[in-house]
Amino acid sequence: xxxGDVSTVPVDGSIxxxxxxxxxxxxxxxxxxxxxxxxxxxxxxxxxxYERIIDLLDSAGIEPDELSAIALTHVHLxxxxxxxxLAEACPNAEVYVHEIGAPHLADPERxxxxxxxxxxDQIVFYTEPKPVPGDRIERITDGDEIDLGTHTLRAHHAPxxxxxxxxxxxxxxxxxxxxxxxxxxxxxxxxxxxxxxPPQFDLEGAIEDVAMIQDLEPETLLYAxxxxxxxxxxxxxxxxxxxxxxADVRDARDRFGETDEIVxxxxxxxDAPDVWDERKVRGEVAMNVRGVLTYLDx
Numbered sequence: 001x002x003x004g005d006v007s008t009v010p011v012d013g014s015i016x017x018x019x020x021x022x023x024x025x026x027x028x029x030x031x032x033x034x035x036x037x038x039x040x041x042x043x044x045x046x047x048x049x050y051e052r053i054i055d056l057l058d059s060a061g062i063e064p065d066e067l068s069a070i071a072l073t074h075v076h077l078x079x080x081x082x083x084x085x086l087a088e089a090c091p092n093a094e095v096y097v098h099e100i101g102a103p104h105l106a107d108p109e110r111x112x113x114x115x116x117x118x119x120x121d122q123i124v125f126y127t128e129p130k131p132v133p134g135d136r137i138e139r140i141t142d143g144d145e146i147d148l149g150t151h152t153l154r155a156h157h158a159p160x161x162x163x164x165x166x167x168x169x170x171x172x173x174x175x176x177x178x179x180x181x182x183x184x185x186x187x188x189x190x191x192x193x194x195x196x197x198p199p200q201f202d203l204e205g206a207i208e209d210v211a212m213i214q215d216l217e218p219e220t221l222l223y224a225x226x227x228x229x230x231x232x233x234x235x236x237x238x239x240x241x242x243x244x245x246x247a248d249v250r251d252a253r254d255r256f257g258e259t260d261e262i263v264x265x266x267x268x269x270x271d272a273p274d275v276w277d278e279r280k281v282r283g284e285v286a287m288n289v290r291g292v293l294t295y296l297d298x
Contacts, residue, residue, distance in 0.1 A: 037149025084130025160205030
């Protein structure tokens with residue numbers, strides 16, 4: 001699957017997703033469209049090249065003014081950075097987000113400044129977000145449901161990655177839109193990568209989020225990074241990967257001390273997919289190292 005390509009989720013032909021080309025890399029950013037009585041996007045990408053999401057709508061024969069909802073797993077800009085652009089392009093869409101994240105959609109200035117610090121050099125790939133009109137924001141919390149017609153999005157709070165994160169269970173198809181709660185999946189090498197960005201990553205909380213998703217017993221995981229995959233063993237594998245990743249950073253900190261040296265050491269061990277841009281690989285490792293160091297220092 002190449003940047004800009006649209007594919008159908010195998011378990012449900014009414015759900016499509018596009019490779020947004022996030023960070024100029026294939027197999028990193030996916031945005032989903034549920035074609036239902038209330039057509040709905042799940043997440044929006046970083047805002048850069050948001051026209052690819054308009055093309056996703058077009059692939060299903062849905063006009064922008066026919067989009068009913070945008071459901072955000074959380075407000076980190078790689079998931080919500082396009083919300084303002086798409087709210088403008090799709091004037092009838094309500095934007096659903098956890099109540100903790102809602103103020104950052106209406107006024108994204110602090111989120112933009114925080115993102116610059118969190119992602120480091122990767123900020124060159126981003127576009128400054130636009131505000132979402134306050135009267136278009138629908139606040140949700142744990143247990144809330146969004147009725148789309150034949151599909152339901154049931155929100156489950158998953159704060160280990162960020163306090164404003166939810167995952168969306170779709171009980172009708174035994175699937176879960178995972179946000180970042182199940183890690184980063186690259187289908188070309190069938191590998192799960194840890195995600196631990198600063199400043200709010202919490203290992204214990206992230207492990208609890210994985211257990212929560214396991215309790216839902218999904219058959220399919222719909223990764224924001226990247227694409228659908230059978231759940232078979234992947235949640236347990238991610239919990240193990242999180243723990244080993246934090247241990248690796250802790251050991252490297254004890255050996256090297258300096259953040260740059262820790263990053264260089266772990267870059268040498270990173271089995272990154274060839275489809276990712278080289279700058280993305282370095283930026284991903286550096287960001288995740290900083291997140292673990294912040295967690296270890298708390």
